[in-house]
Amino acid sequence: MASKHIVIGIDLGGTKISTALVESDGKIIAQDYRKTMAAEGQQAVIERILNSARQVMSQAKVTRSQVAAVGICAPGPLDIEAGVVVAPPNLPGWERVPLKQLIEDNLGITTFLENDANAAALSEHRFGAGRGVEHMIYITVSTGIGGGLILDGKLYHGASGMAGEVGHITIEPGGPLCGCGNRGCLEALASGTAIARVARERVAQNVPTLMTDMTDGDPERITARLVAEAAGQGDKVANEILTKAMDYLGIGMANLVNLFNPQLIVIGGGLTNIGERLFGPVRQAIEQHALRAAAQAVRVAPADLGDNVGVLGAAAVAQSRIG
Numbered sequence: 001m002a003s004k005h006i007v008i009g010i011d012l013g014g015t016k017i018s019t020a021l022v023e024s025d026g027k028i029i030a031q032d033y034r035k036t037m038a039a040e041g042q043q044a045v046i047e048r049i050l051n052s053a054r055q056v057m058s059q060a061k062v063t064r065s066q067v068a069a070v071g072i073c074a075p076g077p078l079d080i081e082a083g084v085v086v087a088p089p090n091l092p093g094w095e096r097v098p099l100k101q102l103i104e105d106n107l108g109i110t111t112f113l114e115n116d117a118n119a120a121a122l123s124e125h126r127f128g129a130g131r132g133v134e135h136m137i138y139i140t141v142s143t144g145i146g147g148g149l150i151l152d153g154k155l156y157h158g159a160s161g162m163a164g165e166v167g168h169i170t171i172e173p174g175g176p177l178c179g180c181g182n183r184g185c186l187e188a189l190a191s192g193t194a195i196a197r198v199a200r201e202r203v204a205q206n207v208p209t210l211m212t213d214m215t216d217g218d219p220e221r222i223t224a225r226l227v228a229e230a231a232g233q234g235d236k237v238a239n240e241i242l243t244k245a246m247d248y249l250g251i252g253m254a255n256l257v258n259l260f261n262p263q264l265i266v267i268g269g270g271l272t273n274i275g276e277r278l279f280g281p282v283r284q285a286i287e288q289h290a291l292r293a294a295a296q297a298v299r300v301a302p303a304d305l306g307d308n309v310g311v312l313g314a315a316a317v318a319q320s321r322i323g
């Protein structure tokens with residue numbers, strides 16, 4: 001086994017750190033999970049990241065000289081080229097942390113940093129639903145909406161690493177406030193958080209809906225999953241909320257189809273658990289709003305890699321940078 005084929009992928013999230021030793025074909029040969037415990041502060045989290053990487057090497061009896069590179073993905077905003085984590089909302093206290101340098105200094109292995117949505121795009125492209133495709137858009141729909149662009153077979157970063165921020169394209173001027181400060185972003189209209197927020201408003205307004213009983217009248221217990229369940233049971237209010245959100249998602253995707261003329265849109269994230277209630281409206285909106293030749297060229301498919309998308313994405317980042 002040639003050493004250049006082994007990389008370490010690290011998926012740093014707000015709640016957990018997932019690390020794997022990965023071969024060039026995406027085969028995971030050792031894996032480690034641990035809690036981020038972000039509240040304990042930056043130093044403790046970095047120590048856990050390093051220990052997690054050491055753990056996968058020792059599990060597989062691989063020495064650091066056999067590892068070609070480390071890829072780490074983290075929530076944005078990041079300075080990718082400098083390898084700096086700027087100030088992610090879910091890693092409190094992190095201010096311009098030179099994560100790439102810290103890992104290189106401690107492990108002695110070349111390290112590359114990437115934002116989590118871009119890494120996931122690369123992951124699905126290399127190992128998942130997008131294998132063999134040249135032009136692909138990846139989006140993840142869960143509490144937020146993120147995305148990454150694979151253009152001409154390569155991850156596209158744009159001028160300052162912000163390309164593919166699909167969640168923050170404006171869909172409804174003057175619409176609901178988004179976490180980014182803008183109004184009417186796709187994320188503020190079609191994410192799980194957005195769906196739950198609208199449903200809570202309806203329940204709080206005493207609009208007749210199954211969701212009131214399903215939560216014992218406590219709007220705080222409403223999640224996007226519960227809205228989907230209520231819609232599945234024929235609840236009109238839940239159905240309207242979900243349909244509207246997925247129409248917005250579809251319009252966002254139709255715009256991307258016109259902009260990038262992709263062969264494939266891969267959709268991942270927790271909200272895809274609702275299946276055709278998400279994919280149906282997206283396909284329909286593309287049909288309805290995108291230019292015919294672009295709409296005919298694109299397929300919409302669910303993501304393939306499940307929970308390993310992040311860690312394999314981090315590995316894919318390392319592999320793509322070392323060539």
Ligand SMILES: [Zn+2]
Pocket residue numbers: 167168169178179180181182185187188
């Ligand atoms: Zn936004």
